[in-house]
Amino acid sequence: MNKPTVHDIAKEAGVSLATVDRVLNARPGVRDQTIAKVQAAVDRLGYVRDTSAANLARQRQYRFAFVLPEGPSQFVDTLRAALTEASSPLVAERLLVTIVTIPSHDPHAIVRRLRALKPERLDGVAIMAPETPQVRDAVDRLKQVGLVVVTLASDLPNSTRDYFVGINSVAAGRTAGLLMGRFTAQPGEVLVVTNSLRSRDSVERRLGFDAVMAEEFGHLTVLPTVEAYDDPGRMEAVVHDVIARRPRLAGVYSMGAGNTQIVEAMRRGGVAGRLTVIAHELTPTTGRALRSGEIAAVITQNVGHLVRSALRVLRTLSDRMPIFEAQERVRIEIVVRENLP
Amino acid sequence: MNKPTVHDIAKEAGVSLATVDRVLNARPGVRDQTIAKVQAAVDRLGYVRDTSAANLARQRQYRFAFVLPEGPSQFVDTLRAALTEASSPLVAERLLVTIVTIPSHDPHAIVRRLRALKPERLDGVAIMAPETPQVRDAVDRLKQVGLVVVTLASDLPNSTRDYFVGINSVAAGRTAGLLMGRFTAQPGEVLVVTNSLRSRDSVERRLGFDAVMAEEFGHLTVLPTVEAYDDPGRMEAVVHDVIARRPRLAGVYSMGAGNTQIVEAMRRGGVAGRLTVIAHELTPTTGRALRSGEIAAVITQNVGHLVRSALRVLRTLSDRMPIFEAQERVRIEIVVRENLP
DNA sequence: TGTGAATTGAGGTACGCACCTCAGATTAAG
DNA sequence: CTTAATCTGAGGTGCGTACCTCAATTCACA
Numbered sequence: 001m002n003k004p005t006v007h008d009i010a011k012e013a014g015v016s017l018a019t020v021d022r023v024l025n026a027r028p029g030v031r032d033q034t035i036a037k038v039q040a041a042v043d044r045l046g047y048v049r050d051t052s053a054a055n056l057a058r059q060r061q062y063r064f065a066f067v068l069p070e071g072p073s074q075f076v077d078t079l080r081a082a083l084t085e086a087s088s089p090l091v092a093e094r095l096l097v098t099i100v101t102i103p104s105h106d107p108h109a110i111v112r113r114l115r116a117l118k119p120e121r122l123d124g125v126a127i128m129a130p131e132t133p134q135v136r137d138a139v140d141r142l143k144q145v146g147l148v149v150v151t152l153a154s155d156l157p158n159s160t161r162d163y164f165v166g167i168n169s170v171a172a173g174r175t176a177g178l179l180m181g182r183f184t185a186q187p188g189e190v191l192v193v194t195n196s197l198r199s200r201d202s203v204e205r206r207l208g209f210d211a212v213m214a215e216e217f218g219h220l221t222v223l224p225t226v227e228a229y230d231d232p233g234r235m236e237a238v239v240h241d242v243i244a245r246r247p248r249l250a251g252v253y254s255m256g257a258g259n260t261q262i263v264e265a266m267r268r269g270g271v272a273g274r275l276t277v278i279a280h281e282l283t284p285t286t287g288r289a290l291r292s293g294e295i296a297a298v299i300t301q302n303v304g305h306l307v308r309s310a311l312r313v314l315r316t317l318s319d320r321m322p323i324f325e326a327q328e329r330v331r332i333e334i335v336v337r338e339n340l341p
Numbered sequence: 342m343n344k345p346t347v348h349d350i351a352k353e354a355g356v357s358l359a360t361v362d363r364v365l366n367a368r369p370g371v372r373d374q375t376i377a378k379v380q381a382a383v384d385r386l387g388y389v390r391d392t393s394a395a396n397l398a399r400q401r402q403y404r405f406a407f408v409l410p411e412g413p414s415q416f417v418d419t420l421r422a423a424l425t426e427a428s429s430p431l432v433a434e435r436l437l438v439t440i441v442t443i444p445s446h447d448p449h450a451i452v453r454r455l456r457a458l459k460p461e462r463l464d465g466v467a468i469m470a471p472e473t474p475q476v477r478d479a480v481d482r483l484k485q486v487g488l489v490v491v492t493l494a495s496d497l498p499n500s501t502r503d504y505f506v507g508i509n510s511v512a513a514g515r516t517a518g519l520l521m522g523r524f525t526a527q528p529g530e531v532l533v534v535t536n537s538l539r540s541r542d543s544v545e546r547r548l549g550f551d552a553v554m555a556e557e558f559g560h561l562t563v564l565p566t567v568e569a570y571d572d573p574g575r576m577e578a579v580v581h582d583v584i585a586r587r588p589r590l591a592g593v594y595s596m597g598a599g600n601t602q603i604v605e606a607m608r609r610g611g612v613a614g615r616l617t618v619i620a621h622e623l624t625p626t627t628g629r630a631l632r633s634g635e636i637a638a639v640i641t642q643n644v645g646h647l648v649r650s651a652l653r654v655l656r657t658l659s660d661r662m663p664i665f666e667a668q669e670r671v672r673i674e675i676v677v678r679e680n681l682p
Numbered sequence: 683t684g685t686g687a688a689t690t691g692a693g694g695t696a697c698g699c700a701c702c703t704c705a706g707a708t709t710a711a712g
Numbered sequence: 713c714t715t716a717a718t719c720t721g722a723g724g725t726g727c728g729t730a731c732c733t734c735a736a737t738t739c740a741c742a
Contacts, residue, residue, distance in 0.1 A: 185526035
């Protein structure tokens with residue numbers, strides 16, 4: 001038995017092709033009774049629309065913009081690479097992706113860039129941007145002009161974005177906590193560093209981390225979070241300082257960027273490999289440090305996954321189809337030396 | 342600028358549509374010189390074949406069979422579920438998947454099933470089967486009759502299969518070893534259990550595990566592998582026995598199935614939660630045990646990944662296209678309580 | 683019962699590509 | 713220069729769906 005086509009449906013339902021078409025594409029001008037007849041025929045024959053033919057006929061183009069922060073970040077770099085890598089074979093499937101770069105720390109500039117997106121030349125937008133009221137409003141505006149909007153890696157929970165593709169930061173922090181606790185047998189202190197606690201991700205990671213440490217690992221004392229404010233020099237200085245002053249230091253939890261500096265500070269302090277270091281995001285730096293034993297574990301999200309999931313979600317939402325949640329759930333990956341990709 | 346079509350290529354190259362078609366589809370009867378002209382036009386215009394239209398015109402159907410072992414195995418069950426889940430939305434993309442069940446322990450029956458696959462009604466086969474000479478020969482025969490063959494989860498390295506979709510067992514064992522060593526601070530003994538050391542996977546996992554333990558974790562003594570020979574009762578009895586006899590037991594590495602029995606034996610022995618248990622494959626049982634703290638970590642491969650990767654590879658190879666390795670590399674995932682999906 | 687509105691049918695074109703035929707042009711060999 | 717072999721062009725059809733037009737039918741309501 002061959003795959004049924006619209007013709008088969010028409011025959012089966014005893015209606016014309018035009019009516020089948022009207023029903024399938026939810027066009028007006030069909031009685032409920034007739035709709036039901038067609039639906040019944042569809043169910044009976046197990047008809048599934050041939051997306052290839054449909055896209056071809058409809059001249060469908062999926063035009064998406066990815067809005068990513070600029071500036072030196074290995075994570076964004078790998079994300080960008082994964083994006084170009086994932087989207088280039090998809091031109092064959094009528095997918096057009098443009099990348100828009102935004103300055104990370106200038107909300108007004110971000111808003112300007114978002115306003116410059118032309119809704120008539122675009123179907124959807126994936127955004128990775130810090131959470132500020134201005135950005136949130138700009139996102140809401142994108143929704144209002146009819147675009148599909150997904151947030152990527154870092155969510156804007158109070159906006160009207162359609163979907164968030166990324167991992168749960170609290171759970172990521174909890175995972176880091178568990179590894180820190182189990183990897184560090186001797187009692188001691190744990191340093192927590194990040195660029196800024198103003199970012200929601202950092203706050204949530206810290207929350208999860210602290211919760212697990214308090215619940216289960218009483219032998220470790222978690223020190224207050226140290227912030228480096230995007231200054232690599234400061235990052236290295238601060239970490240080096242703590243290492244020098246705290247002989248009982250047993251672990252370091254790095255919640256964000258700056259891992260190169262942290263490793264460097266540990267080397268200078270002569271404690272490289274002796275502290276349990278848990279970091280986020282698998283990058284060239286963290287990969288090397290895993291290999292050398294200077295970082296014990298990395299909590300990461302697969303950027304390839306992230307990007308492909310975002311593309312799938314954008315496409316699905318553009319088609320007003322339901323999302324297959326299970327497939328889009330991005331895993332919190334744990335990488336140690338032995339399971340490096 | 343719109344996407345170039347074959348018409349644009351014909352115009353650009355100064356040849357007819359028929360010639361462009363001959364070149365693009367590698368049909369004979371075109372001079373090298375003309376081929377070069379067309380290729381140049383393709384490159385200049387950045388032409389990419391519209392796969393939707395191509396598949397439509399060509400009436401392409403991808404007909405794949407998945408050969409999976411029968412019998413009670415949570416891993417295979419989840420794999421099967423993932424397969425039906427992943428393939429049902431793909432009928433819209435002309436993908437037809439049939440599942441063939443084989444008895445795990447009867448090589449001759451497996452061979453019969455493989456011989457029953459009709460190459461004229463099939464484009465490719467994904468196989469998960471134990472490694473025996475008979476099976477290997479049957480796989481080679483499938484290749485000879487023109488099918489694309491990929492091995493799934495468990496490889497047949499000496500066969501002529503086109504591709505293996507799964508994880509490196511040695512690396513998986515090494516990962517287990519690393520976690521065992523780092524999670525278990527006190528000196529002691531480690532029990533290693535599997536159903537059978539006749540399976541290549543088990544041997545390789547043990548290899549990797551032992552290597553890491555020897556290299557880095559001298560405080561732990563790894564006991565000889567205990568085999569349960571697919572007998573749940575025996576599995577529970579053996580593990581319970583070891584627990585009773587070995588007071589210095591600090592960890593258990595479960596390389597295969599039977600995790601339900603292992604957990605049960607630990608409960609009966611009163612050591613549940615006190616031993617470091619590392620197991621393979623995330624299943625309902627191991628998930629529950631992670632939550633309850635009776636298993637410390639699970640090494641797993643994402644079955645959804647596995648299945649989607651196999652489908653992609655089968656399709657790509659059927660089209661005689663190159664495989665995008667990076668995307669198909671299945672990660673060795675580490676799951677602890679806090680990053681359970 | 684008639685009227686206007688709502689519903690349905692018949693038929694067409696188009697999307698981009700694959701694949702076919704057959705005639706005409708070009709080339710190489712004799 | 714002829715002949716045969718090789719190459720190329722022109723044109724066609726069909727894949728399954730979307731979307732359009734226009735006429736025909738049915739329906740609701742007065």
